[in-house]
Amino acid sequence: xxxxxxxxxxxxxxxxxxxxxxxxxxxxxxxxxxxxxxxxxxxxxxxxxxxxxxxxxxxxxxxxxxxxxxxxxxxxxxxxxxxxxxxxxxxxxxxxxxxxxxxxxxxxxxxxxxxxxxxxxxxxxxxxxxxxxxxxxxxxxxxxxxxxxxxxxxxxxxxxxxxxxxxxxxxxxxxxxxxxxxxxxxxxxxxxxxxxxxxxxxxxxxxxxxxxxxxxxxxxxxxxxxxxxxxxxxxxxxxxxxxxxxxxxxxxxxxxxxxxxxxxxxxxxxxxxxxxxxxxxxxxxxxxxxxxxxxxxxx
Numbered sequence: 089x090x091x092x093x094x095x096x097x098x099x100x101x102x103x104x105x106x107x108x109x110x111x112x113x114x115x116x117x118x119x120x121x122x123x124x125x126x127x128x129x130x131x132x133x134x135x136x137x138x139x140x141x142x143x144x145x146x147x148x149x150x151x152x153x154x155x156x157x158x159x160x161x162x163x164x165x166x167x168x169x170x171x172x173x174x175x176x177x178x179x180x181x182x183x184x185x186x187x188x189x190x191x192x193x194x195x196x197x198x199x200x201x202x203x204x205x206x207x208x209x210x211x212x213x214x215x216x217x218x219x220x221x222x223x224x225x226x227x228x229x230x231x232x233x234x235x236x237x238x239x240x241x242x243x244x245x246x247x248x249x250x251x252x253x254x255x256x257x258x259x260x261x262x263x264x265x266x267x268x269x270x271x272x273x274x275x276x277x278x279x280x281x282x283x284x285x286x287x288x289x290x291x292x293x294x295x296x297x298x299x300x301x302x303x304x305x306x307x308x309x310x311x312x313x314x315x316x317x318x319x320x321x322x323x324x325x326x327x328x329x330x331x332x333x334x335x336x337x338x339x340x341x342x343x344x345x346x347x348x349x350x351x352x353x354x355x356x357x358x359x360x361x362x363x364x365x366x367x368x369x370x371x372x373x374x375x376x377x378x379x380x381x382x383x384x385x386x387x
Contacts, residue, residue, distance in 0.1 A: 090386050091343050093356035097313060097363045098133050102377055103166060103370040105138040105282070109254050110296035111372035115143065115150045123154040125374045126163065130387065133378065135368050136199060141167040141176035144183045144197070155193040162194035166224075169202040173216055176200075180221070198222055201248060207239040214243035224248040224280055229264045234271050241275035246367065251312070252284015254296050256304040259284055265307070266329045269316050273365060282370030285309045288380040289337050307332065309369050309377065314340070314347055317354045317362040327352070337384070 090098070104125070105111075106118035113121065122137050139147050144167065156162060167183075169176040180197040187193045200217065204210045204225040217223050225240055226248040227233045233247075240247050249268045252259045265281075272279045287293060289308035294301035315332040319325070331349055334340070341348040346355040371377055381387045 090381075091356075093344070093346060093359040094342055094386060096360045098381075100133065100135045101309075101363075101368050102133050102374055103135040103138055103280070103282070103368050104374050105370045105372045106374075107139060107143075108283075108372050110298075110301075113372075115146050119147065119150040119154065121374070122163075123151075126156075126161075130374075130378050134374060136164045136166040138166050138168065138201075138370060141169055141179045141197075141200070144179050148183065148186075148193075151193070151195070155195050157191050157194055159190045159194050162190065162196065164199070165195065165197045166199035166201055167197045167221075169200050169213075173202065173213065177216060177220065199224065201226065204236070207235060210236065210239040210243065210245070214245055217245075219244060222246070226250060226282075227268070229260055229268045232271070233268055234274075237268075237271045237275050237277050241277050247272055247277050247279040249279060249281050250283050251281045251307050256295070256302070259304065259306065262307075262329050262332045265312070266315060266319070266325060266332055269312075269328075269365070270319055270325060273316075273319055278365060278367050280368045280370065281309075281312055281366065285312065285369045286371050286373050286376035286380070288377065288384055288386075289340075290333060290335050309371075310340070310342070312369070313359065313362055313366060314349065314354065316366045317347070317358045318352075320362055320365060321354055321358050323352070342386070 104122050106113045106121050125134050167180045184196050187195050199222040201224045223245040225245050227236045237247055284306045287308050288310040290311045292303050293306045295304050311332050315328045318328040318331055339350050346359055
């Protein structure tokens with residue numbers, strides 16, 4: 089049985105990014121996977137389908153035979169905006185207009201994601217989007233992102249951090265991830281994390297799905313949850329960083345009353361409240377998060 093606070097946090101939390109590395113599926117294969125998961129027993133964990141705005145027409149064609157036609161079964165998409173933001177916004181709005189009637193496919197772009205490296209870029213994107221979509225802005229974190237997160241706090245947008253990739257160098261140090269989370273909490277900015285979060289627990293894993301793939305340390309999405317909850321609860325940054333880096337799964341106990349880690353306790357309310365900060369995470373696989381939770385006896 090899934091512990092109640094964990095089930096609340098996991099609901100709709102996995103944004104499916106099968107088009108992107110290391111899965112790198114074709115559009116038709118990614119859409120088929122998403123449709124299969126939507127019809128499966130763990131659909132309650134599944135969030136949005138991630139697609140570049142420039143490929144929305146391609147998505148529409150690939151999904152024509154499987155997209156739902158009932159509003160209660162609708163799919164939500166998150167469109168990645170490229171360098172021509174205005175054109176991509178128009179693409180997303182035109183896509184939504186074509187699907188305004190559920191009989192034409194109950195599917196909608198309700199979220200967009202983009203990269204922002206400066207406060208000026210954040211302001212411009214916010215002005216262009218003007219409440220049209222839920223918005224996540226991916227920020228660089230090698231340097232302290234405090235000013236960028238403060239700029240996002242002055243908009244209706246949310247923040248985004250890239251937590252990995254297909255090379256060891258793509259994974260930021262735990263201290264940078266924790267600093268990003270702490271800044272978001274300071275400014276009450278909701279965030280999402282993406283890349284390298286296929287597994288519940290931090291450990292060394294293959295970085296791609298190739299038979300001879302190199303291995304490297306990867307963060308676990310449950311470690312990110314617990315680190316976020318710990319910071320919200322006022323734990324020292326050093327302790328939150330240790331929970332993010334913790335590889336000993338036996339050091340954690342997650343149950344109906346919350347999470348225990350090396351003699352410290354986060355109650356159920358703290359885990360549930362962490363969802364207000366960590367809204368979602370992106371993964372190119374939905375099977376890996378599910379199988380990892382099953383192996384941990386959470387599903």
